Amino acid sequence: MEETYLDVPALAKLLGTTERFPRRLVAERRIRYLKAGTHVRFPASAVEEFLAANTVEPIRPRRRMRRAA
Known part of the structure; x- marks a missing residue:
C-alpha cells in the first residue's frame, strides 16, 4: 500500500483554494476520501480522478x- 495521502490544507494548497473548498467537496460527496477518527485524508489517486473528471477541454472553433454572392 504505497498510496500517498493529502490532508485538507495540503489539498487546498494544491488546488489553489481555501480550506473551505475541500471540506465542501467532502460534504457534497464529490471526492473520494478517507476518514480516520476526526481526520480527513485524500488519496492522491482520488485527487487525480477528481481533476480528470472535472477538466473541461477547449473546443475547436468551427470554420465559417x-x-x-
Missing part, C-alpha cells in the same frame, strides 16, 4: 462557411 462563406456564402456565395
Whole structure:
C-alpha cells in the first residue's frame, strides 16, 4: 500500500483554494476520501480522478462557411 495521502490544507494548497473548498467537496460527496477518527485524508489517486473528471477541454472553433454572392 504505497498510496500517498493529502490532508485538507495540503489539498487546498494544491488546488489553489481555501480550506473551505475541500471540506465542501467532502460534504457534497464529490471526492473520494478517507476518514480516520476526526481526520480527513485524500488519496492522491482520488485527487487525480477528481481533476480528470472535472477538466473541461477547449473546443475547436468551427470554420465559417462563406456564402456565395
